[in-house]
Amino acid sequence: MGFACFDTHRRLRRGFPEAVFCEGKTPDQIVQIAKRLILLKESLLLTRLKPESAFYIQKKIPAISYHPVARLGYWLPKKHVVKKGLAPVVSAGTADIPVAEEAALTLEFLGSRSERIYDIGVAGIHRILDALPMLQRAKVAVVVAGMEGALPSVIAGLISCPVIAVPTSTGYGANFGGIAPLLSMMNSCAPGVGVVNIDNGFGAGYLAHLINTVRR
Amino acid sequence: MGFACFDTHRRLRRGFPEAVFCEGKTPDQIVQIAKRLILLKESLLLTRLKPESAFYIQKKIPAISYHPVARLGYWLPKKHVVKKGLAPVVSAGTADIPVAEEAALTLEFLGSRSERIYDIGVAGIHRILDALPMLQRAKVAVVVAGMEGALPSVIAGLISCPVIAVPTSTGYGANFGGIAPLLSMMNSCAPGVGVVNIDNGFGAGYLAHLINTVRR
Amino acid sequence: MGFACFDTHRRLRRGFPEAVFCEGKTPDQIVQIAKRLILLKESLLLTRLKPESAFYIQKKIPAISYHPVARLGYWLPKKHVVKKGLAPVVSAGTADIPVAEEAALTLEFLGSRSERIYDIGVAGIHRILDALPMLQRAKVAVVVAGMEGALPSVIAGLISCPVIAVPTSTGYGANFGGIAPLLSMMNSCAPGVGVVNIDNGFGAGYLAHLINTVRR
Amino acid sequence: MGFACFDTHRRLRRGFPEAVFCEGKTPDQIVQIAKRLILLKESLLLTRLKPESAFYIQKKIPAISYHPVARLGYWLPKKHVVKKGLAPVVSAGTADIPVAEEAALTLEFLGSRSERIYDIGVAGIHRILDALPMLQRAKVAVVVAGMEGALPSVIAGLISCPVIAVPTSTGYGANFGGIAPLLSMMNSCAPGVGVVNIDNGFGAGYLAHLINTVRR
Amino acid sequence: MGFACFDTHRRLRRGFPEAVFCEGKTPDQIVQIAKRLILLKESLLLTRLKPESAFYIQKKIPAISYHPVARLGYWLPKKHVVKKGLAPVVSAGTADIPVAEEAALTLEFLGSRSERIYDIGVAGIHRILDALPMLQRAKVAVVVAGMEGALPSVIAGLISCPVIAVPTSTGYGANFGGIAPLLSMMNSCAPGVGVVNIDNGFGAGYLAHLINTVRR
Amino acid sequence: MGFACFDTHRRLRRGFPEAVFCEGKTPDQIVQIAKRLILLKESLLLTRLKPESAFYIQKKIPAISYHPVARLGYWLPKKHVVKKGLAPVVSAGTADIPVAEEAALTLEFLGSRSERIYDIGVAGIHRILDALPMLQRAKVAVVVAGMEGALPSVIAGLISCPVIAVPTSTGYGANFGGIAPLLSMMNSCAPGVGVVNIDNGFGAGYLAHLINTVRR
């Protein structure tokens, strides 16, 4: 197609189809890519899809679903079987929800079972303790936080499974577009934490699904 | 003296004598300043005093005491009465102790009552909960942390008095000499936190003493 | 409510209700949160509330007041008694007034007595000296400054109470969104200064109120 | 002990004993901590232990082993059973080996089976392709790289298991102490990559072990 | 003309006419400069020309061509002979195409022969290997990449000609407007790579043309 | 006036009236300040005045003049006598002209004689050499440059008077809003260069005027 070179070996190599990152692509380019993948009966995941682009694309390909908070478009060739392991997604504040939703929906799209635990910041420890019973049943947890980004450390200190930390650009002043929580998470005093890029809910969900479904 | 211009009005204006920041001063300059202040019957606090300089200075002025962990030298014209309010100093890790000691000794030097609660990081929440009864009796708390610097947020969420947060350059990798915990503390999701400079135990102790002794 | 988890123990634990940070929340989410808190007879403080959101929210809940310069919405269950101690708010330039107003209104909302001293920068020292008599009566002072952020140092050198410094993103060129005054304030050569986040008038007012009402 | 507060619940909570980060601790403090943990029959892992400190400690506690390249000291109460899953550690250059060894030894200390694949940078793709058969059998891979930090992306594009990326401060000029590879790894175009702190071989090994032994 | 001072010796000195960087210039200023150069029978290249400015300029000077993706306007006094050497332009992602097109068109405008190889990221090595036969025939290659910016290293490891690397501001989170790939490219472990400014397709094309036509 | 505190001693102390920085002020606030100063027969200089604000202000106070390129408004109580010394303003590119004009107009407003020498970048040294005769007659020179910011060094190496360097945010990619030329100018290998803030044409013109009129 000139502007996109498909990686048709990816499903074989990695077990999942390619996700399409929509920023920097025109709606028409996205439509062409989507049509091609649907034709190949490949699952389709469109990340960072703006509402106005989604509106245009759904008119051309009505089968595509769209989740506006997470800015995700998707299409599945068939209903998949949900995997057993639990991969909860925790967020520190209301403003972190779009990123958390992107992670939770990515997990579900790929076939993992997720749960949402939102708005439990470190300034109110008892809310975290309330959520502990569910977190302790998890095989992997995604923890999303802006501000000082301390939630992954606190949670990783309480549970025994891997924690995927996602810094968000939420906050003001010296948050610096997510650098403050990114650095916090990199410096977590609790081991067992892996960090993905700022606001990268998709990447967190994808990595958590890989961990949740590690073959044995 | 050419190299130092005394602020003899300071005690009147601010209620405390001037502290002498020793980095960048020669041992001989420090001795001259110390002699002058002792002559004036002013309390003397020497911050960031290296052991080798302290050794030299104590030989010239044996009355000066030295605390090697906190790198503080001091001399008091008379025993002061300890103030009532409690100002505990909390630290996240063993490596934060020099800064925490600098804060606690500054508090005590100025006349406040302090308590040390060391090595209670956010990765082990129960250790924080164990310290809670004492923290809840505080009129102000100093919280010292390196790594991800999350401890002040967690503590400020649990108690009702002001929290003075001190980032330390403890840690490795993306700590960046204390920038990571500094940004965490600036972005604390719990209000009621004021931040001082990286490794500035003296500044934290001084500010905590001011708060502890606010006139009413 | 799914998107927000209330911290109903906060009033007991910290003595104040939770403030609601409105950035990143939809007007409808804010309305739901506000209704819940009003129902619980909790004081309500909405920070960073944009005029267009305030307009929408006031139509749904007319009892809520709005201050457009400080971008604060609030509702009080009953008139509170103003505390005795004085907590003045000083600002360096006209452009710092929105942040200064956020601090002063937060102080008043929580029950402290404040005074505004605006537009007294360090380039005109005599204006600072004119304000000195009032500043010397303060139990705590909030000092707001952009540009080179030197005002807190100068004021802390003149008075004996704690100073809460607020850097602002006011200025141009190498101000870097408030980093320049933030660094100045962190490096204040006058001890007794605690710093809050860039443009964080609410945090400064909250911390100043805690200090102003330290129990004894 | 004053300077260290043990987290004796950790083994129950997280399944592993606490590791002791030795930077910022005196040899005597480390000896005291080590004796206490050995008394409790806890496995002991000392990270960032300098050779001269190790020499001192081994004289006091001869049972402790020391690996100078990885700067790790350790003691195990009994021989553990090695887990089945393979967790290879890959490094880009010879200078990355200390960090890679820290990761591999941590994996082995905790009970995982590891393999070392060293010195395969992205400038010689065929060396990566040679290692592919082993990498494709992995349940999780640790990839250590300095310079441009591209190796995790390339490997994550070739295999289907989670990749833990460790940036190192190896390199010169605009590497900036590991920031360059850290940013590369955060921005990996291949999903399935989680990043730990610069030079944090211990953290990578710990997280990889958690993933390798996810309960099912 | 007051606002622009022509460098009429440039063609003699450097072999090429001056390119006109259009950001920060008004459409009328661009028209005046363009008219002057056309009058002098100088080739004209307008970089970073926005569509709305191009529309205005083409109405005034219809002879000028415009390429909207690369944001380039140009006019040639006569058809030039295409040079023999091949200078392919490779890009990592679809979103890098505008910068890649700016490089390829600059090469062609100056008289070099280019080829486009788009959308071959390092996460799918086999796509790079597919392009290898053409790349191995190149006299110089331009490689454009955002995200982690690893493509130039991988390609420079596979071919023997100079590689001009162009970081792009494509990506999200910790890309920081192109700093992440810029640092990657500066730290390339494969020698033979020269880096130009972020998003600077024109500069890359110009430098590649100089290399492609080095006199011998 | 509540929002502005006049520095009526300034003319006595510094010899010039206060300039009014308009960013962050409402048009109404500017009008009130301007009326007050005009009433006091003070010269009035409004910097960073946006066209739409200027339009509003000129309707209220028609005596105020406005220069849209330099974004300066001004009013003079009487025609001033132009001082003898020459203070030329040099700019590197067309896009630097707004800042250069702000400097030149400030010089003229304060009473200095200026000359404009625009669009002479270091990539065409002969254009600088052409301007040398005039530059060598200067008592002080203002040099404005974005991109790599090298022009002040080159000019300071050719003339014997002080050079005031102004970095601009002109440029793209790794210019970082003017940081690149700011650092270049700070590191100038030619002594005799003083730097003002990014885009701060007013500050450069003011400082140049002070130098041009140093009393003797």
Next chain:
Amino acid sequence: MGFACFDTHRRLRRGFPEAVFCEGKTPDQIVQIAKRLILLKESLLLTRLKPESAFYIQKKIPAISYHPVARLGYWLPKKHVVKKGLAPVVSAGTADIPVAEEAALTLEFLGSRSERIYDIGVAGIHRILDALPMLQRAKVAVVVAGMEGALPSVIAGLISCPVIAVPTSTGYGANFGGIAPLLSMMNSCAPGVGVVNIDNGFGAGYLAHLINTVRR
């Protein structure tokens, strides 16, 4: 000489001989350069000369004088006549004295009259006011400050001559090697301030001398 290319036109062009920056040069290289300049009867100024190098050089060329605090070596062909204008050098703290001395000695070496006013920080405004009478007689003032770097703003607000500001790397924590005071000085709210590089006492003295001796 291979490693150094003399600029023998400089005295004609700029009125002063070249200063020799000694960092990065071997003592033998410095000796060769010094001998050549002395032979040419040129004044010689050696900046950043370490004591051990000075010792070596003085043994080879006893005529050279050395000032250890300012790290300056110098030789004058004949006694110069001191110029009339006063150029005082002010420093904020004792630790700033080496940089301040470098500035004052450079001024005197070039023929200006200087005065030293040391240790007057902004935290004690009355010390600044004490120095005001002398500062008001200055034709140009050099102001050296580390920490928050506020002194140039305060002084520029009190006097009418140009101020040359020198940030120093003095301080700790978030001073960042002088970035904090550099940014403060760039953002000075008082116009009339030009900034030179961090710790660059020579550059400040040179620029101040140019201003002090502006021809008229």
Next chain:
Amino acid sequence: MGFACFDTHRRLRRGFPEAVFCEGKTPDQIVQIAKRLILLKESLLLTRLKPESAFYIQKKIPAISYHPVARLGYWLPKKHVVKKGLAPVVSAGTADIPVAEEAALTLEFLGSRSERIYDIGVAGIHRILDALPMLQRAKVAVVVAGMEGALPSVIAGLISCPVIAVPTSTGYGANFGGIAPLLSMMNSCAPGVGVVNIDNGFGAGYLAHLINTVRR
């Protein structure tokens, strides 16, 4: 060998043997690598080799030559024929010579003809003009500069061949370990400049040799 994996295809693929970057390698590791390559009759280039390591290595393998200024060790299987094209290396200051020598020796080691033009900074333009005749005969030029890093822009504006720019960490204050000249070179207003890493003389020489010997 465990710690190093040879890229024996490299000569075929890239035309040159692998260079050995010695930082982070023990002298014994370097000896083992060198012996292996000499056995294979491969040319050997050891970069960043410290004098004390070189001393040790030369005792083990006397055939290896060492250049202490450039910190390069090398061994050639046979005398190579020098290529025709001229690739001069220009440096701005005496302190840049080690990096410039590393570039010039790398060029000569690989078979190019180089010339050294040292100590011609932009503050003395006439020294650059003196070197112009030789520079205009070049097929590619390497330009090394610290401080403000402006030399590559000025030279690229004067000649028509490609310029390889090398920033150095020479300088003080706001040079920031080479970031200042790196940014200058990235933002060069003269097209035709490619930048390599800070202090990377080897990389510059290697790239210049590739350009100098582009096949046709």
